[in-house]
Amino acid sequence: MTLNPADYPVLQAVDDVWNANLNNAQGKCNIYLFQVAKELGVTMSENMQANQIVDYLMSPQSGWQNLGKNPWRAVELANQGYFVVAGKKELGTNGHVAVVVPSDATISSDYGPYGSWGQLNGVGKRHATLSSAWVAGPKWKDPAVVKKHGGVPGDPPPLDEVLYFARQLDPKHQPRVKSER
Helix, strand or coil, rough: CCCCEEEEEEEEHHHHHHHHHHHHCCHHHHHHHHHHHHHCCCCCCCCHHHHHHHHHHHHHHHHHEEECCCCCHHHHHCCCCCCEEEEEEECCCCCEEEEEEECCCCCCCCCCCEEEEEECCCCCEEEEECHHHCCCCCCHHHHHHHHHHCCCCCCCCCCCCCCCEEEECCHCCCCCCCCCC
């Protein structure tokens, strides 16, 4: 089964924001997230960097449901029409955030759900596995870091520190077709 973006507002918003920013290399991850949120009618302060966004999403007053480190629940809710965000804080630098997109693909703990994101000083990705959202980081290219985490050079980085958050959309942004899962 192929998901039709017209049936899933999050997919449509991700595609609309991506296509509107082709000449801007899809921008920073936080700006990309804010633009998708705005398309979906979700208000977020645009003065936050990725680490601050994760802190905000974790706060009870944010209105977001904290899914913890559960990528399977993140996909389940994305497929039900929720706006789902993945985020990972980084010490001493900015973290990263991505939009989890609905998908009919099987996910694994190594590669995670599918998502879309912007990237600082580069081009983000659209409808790619979340492992590639963090694979480009310089820390994971360091053989000592890879070895410390029990990985093999070239493998995706561990996604065990990625947190997931979900928010139910306003009824006008609900999918027209519910997931069969």
